[in-house]
Each structure stands twice: as structure tokens, then as C-alpha cells.
Amino acid sequence: MRLTILGVAFVLMLASGCSQFNKKNYVAVGGYEYCRASDGKVVAYDKQCKDDKKVFIDELISDITPNANAVTLWINRDWEESWYKIEDIQSKIIDRGYTPIFVFYWFADDISPSFVKQRKLDYLVDLRKMIWFLDQLDGEKIVILNPEFNENGIEGYEPFNDLLIESINLVKQVKQTKVSFCIGDFGNYQKVSDEDNWKVFHPSVHRAIQQVDFITFQEMRGSTRNKPEEILKTPERSLAFAKYLTETYQKPTFLAYLALPSYGENGLKIQEQVYQGFAELMPKFVKQGNLVGFNSFHLMDVPHHVGYFNEAEKHFGLIDSQGQPKPALKQFQKIHF
Numbered sequence: 055m056r057l058t059i060l061g062v063a064f065v066l067m068l069a070s071g072c073s074q075f076n077k078k079n080y081v082a083v084g085g086y087e088y089c090r091a092s093d094g095k096v097v098a099y100d101k102q103c104k105d106d107k108k109v110f111i112d113e114l115i116s117d118i119t120p121n122a123n124a125v126t127l128w129i130n131r132d133w134e135e136s137w138y139k140i141e142d143i144q145s146k147i148i149d150r151g152y153t154p155i156f157v158f159y160w161f162a163d164d165i166s167p168s169f170v171k172q173r174k175l176d177y178l179v180d181l182r183k184m185i186w187f188l189d190q191l192d193g194e195k196i197v198i199l200n201p202e203f204n205e206n207g208i209e210g211y212e213p214f215n216d217l218l219i220e221s222i223n224l225v226k227q228v229k230q231t232k233v234s235f236c237i238g239d240f241g242n243y244q245k246v247s248d249e250d251n252w253k254v255f256h257p258s259v260h261r262a263i264q265q266v267d268f269i270t271f272q273e274m275r276g277s278t279r280n281k282p283e284e285i286l287k288t289p290e291r292s293l294a295f296a297k298y299l300t301e302t303y304q305k306p307t308f309l310a311y312l313a314l315p316s317y318g319e320n321g322l323k324i325q326e327q328v329y330q331g332f333a334e335l336m337p338k339f340v341k342q343g344n345l346v347g348f349n350s351f352h353l354m355d356v357p358h359h360v361g362y363f364n365e366a367e368k369h370f371g372l373i374d375s376q377g378q379p380k381p382a383l384k385q386f387q388k389i390h391f
Contacts, residue, residue: 078123078153078346079340079345079346079347079391080123080124080153080155080308080346080347080348080349081121081122081347081348081349081389081390081391082122082124082126082155082311082347082348082349082350083115083119083122083349083350083351083352083353083372083386084126084311084349084350084351084352084353084370084371085111085114085352085353085354086099086110086111086125086127086138087099087103087108087109087110087111088108088109088110088111088114088354089103089107089108089109090107090108090109095376095377096109096113096114096377097375097376097377098354098355098356098357098375098376099356110142110146111125111353112125112146112147112150112152114353115353118353118373118379118383119353119386119387121390122152123151123152123153124147124152124153124154124155124196125143125147125152125153125154125155126154126155126156126157126196126198126349127143127154127155127156127157128156128157128159129156129157129158129159129160129184130159130160130162131159131160131161131162131180133180133184135183135187140187140190140191143191144191144192144193148191148192148193148194149193153193153194153195153196154191154193154195154196155195155196155197155198156184156188156195156196156197156198157197157198157201157236157310158181158184158197158198158199158200158221159200159201160177160180160181160200161173161177161200161203163205163206165200165203165205165206165208166206166207166208167207167208167211167213167214170208170211170214170217174217177217178220178221178224181221181224181225182224184197185224185225185227185228188225188228188231189228189229193230194230194231194232195228195230195231195232196231196232196233196234197225197228197231197232197233197234198233198234198235198236198270198310199218199221199222199225199233199234199235199236200218200221200235200236201235201236201238201270201272201310201311202236202237202238202272203235203236203237203238203258204237204238204240204254204255204258204259205238205240208258209254209255209257209258210254210255210257210258211257211258212257212258214258214259214262215258215259215260215261215262216262218235218258218259218262218265219261219262219265221235222235222262222265222266223265232267232268233266233267234266234267234268234269234270234308234310235259235262235266235270236270236271236272236310237255237259237269237270237271237272237299238271238272239252239271239272239273239291239292239295243275243280243284243287243291244283244284244287245287245291246287246290246291246294247291247294247298248291248294248295249298252295252298252299263303263305264303266305267305267306268305268306268307268308268346268347269299269300269303269305269306269307269308270307270308270309270310270347271292271295271296271299271307271308271309271310272309272310272311272312272313273288273291273292273295273309273311273312273313273314274311274312274313274314274362274363275288275313275314275328276313276314276315276317276318276363276366276367277315277317277318277319277321277324277366278317278318278363278364278365278366279362279363279366282320282324285314285324285328286324286327286328286331288312288314288328288331289328289331289332289334289335290331290335292309292312292332292339293335293338293339293342293343295343296309296339296342296343296344296345297342297343299343300343300344305344306344306345306346307343307344307345307346307347308345308346308347308348308349309345309347309348309349310347310349311349311350311351312328312332312348312349312350312351313351313352313363313370314328314329314350314351314370314382315363315366315367315368315369315370316369316371316380316382317363317365317366317368317369318366321369322380322381322382323381325380325381325382326380326381326382326384326385328382329350329372329382329385329386329389330385330388332348332385332389333385333386333388333389336348336389336390336391340391345391346391348389350372350386351370352370352371352372353371353372353373354371354372354373354374354375354377355368355369355370355371355373355374355375356368356370356371356375357375372386
């Protein structure tokens, strides 16, 4: 994946959809903890935030995105159990009707056939550690393995199926848990349909993909890497990708995260237009792409976020770091199934 630090995503669940999800569909935003400023406003989290000023995301979404019912937590290679508290996830997420979604981001940008071979045992040790953590939670859980794994040669590495299958089987040992892995949408973003690029990861998933509950995929664009016309094509391209995935593999699809910053010239307007496009196309996503989930990467900007999109990484939110809503927020609020 092109992100170098922990990400957090919040996922919303609505009441219609595929039977494999107990008739639940998911719409999501990212976030976990924030901080209350001296004037009472909720702003981006800072390590200097005192305990009595910390605000958990459940306090925000009931007003800002009231249809939210799940939270996704990213777990990378450096993850420590102290980052997330079992009691918080249980009482503030699950017990309030939200489903925690754990994204296991272990290989990250280091992924390659040789790296997987060298670090497989370490990977499985940490995966079992996460599974032990999950097993303490009472309620529905979702696990998304290896986001954006299909790069650096792994996309053509057939033995990767075996590691995915082993990982899926381990996760399925946890009660009330659904599992998938996340395919990156890479290729020529000038195009809407890009099947030549979408076919290249088939060798690495063709056996494992039959074991998942749904197929997750991601979409990331930003002015520091993409032209405006590429960014504006994101809704239509995402629909084409979802349609390709469900037709090819006969599984529901889930847009695991849309990472679309407001940074750059006309960035706020472009972000708004893209979210508007998703809102307008959502009926087609459901009908043609068998979509059961949509996730907006961050609810609020994260000033310390770093990664592939450089400065734009700090602007993925639908709300800025001072708690002010962006125009895209209204469009996001229209997204439902």
C-alpha cells in the first residue's frame, strides 16, 4: 500500500443488500480519536491531547454521519495492542451497533515474492496476534487482509494464493467474523475500463478469492500524482472495476477505501465532484457491481499523515483538521444503498 503510517476507517452499515452480509450494506469514513479544543470544537487528534479532552469518533458520527454502524482499524507491522483498547472497541463501537473492520496491512510497500518468502513466518505470528485480539470481542467483525498487495511482482506470483488461503482460514476461526483481501486499482487512470491492467493480478488470487466473503478494492487519487481528468473519472472507473470483479469472480464487492484529498488547485471542488459522482452512481454500483460497501478514507484531515501522495496525504478528510466541513461532506451524506 502507498501509505506509510496507520490509517483508520469508519464504516457505515445500512439495512439492505446481499444475504452474505445478513442484508447489511456498508458506507464508511475513517477516524478513531480526536481532541476537544479550548473553544469546545472537535479538532484533529494530537499526541499532546490530554485524556480528558479526547473525543472518540462515535461522538461525532451520530450527528455528522448518523447512518454509521462500523469502524475499521488499520493494523500495520509495528502495531501494538496498546494502540487500541479492547474495552473501547467493545463498548464504544460494537455495543453501540457499529461493526469493527480490521485492515491487516503487514507487508505494505515492501511486498514482493522474495519479501513474502523471507517474512512469511513473521507475518503469520503477527496475524495470530491480531486474531487473539479479535477473539476477545463479542460481536460482528470484518477483517481485510493485505491492502494493495498486487504490486512489485506479487500480482503474478501464484503461490501467494496459498498464503492468502492460510490467512483466511485462520481469521475464520474467530466467531462472527467475515474476511477478504484488498486489491489495488492500478493502471491507466485516463481510462474508465482498464481490463488489461485488471487481469494481471489473477494468478495471485484465482484460488484464494473463492474463500472470501466479498471482494474488496481501493481507489486512491491525488493532485500530487494525478491529473484532474484522471481524478474526475474515479466514480465511473470504480463502477467499471466493481462490475469487472463481480462478473469475473462471482462475489459481492466492497470499496474498502476511497482516498481522495482536497489538496491542490480547485482541490475542494474536485473532491466534491467526485463524491457527487459516487452518490449519483450508487444505484448502478449495487445493481451492476454487486457493491455491499463504500468507505471514505478519513472523516477529518490528519495533519501528521504521510505517504505516497506527499502533502496531499494530510487532506483526505471530509472535514478539515479544525473541524470545518468541506463541500464533499454533503455529497458523502447522500451515499447510501
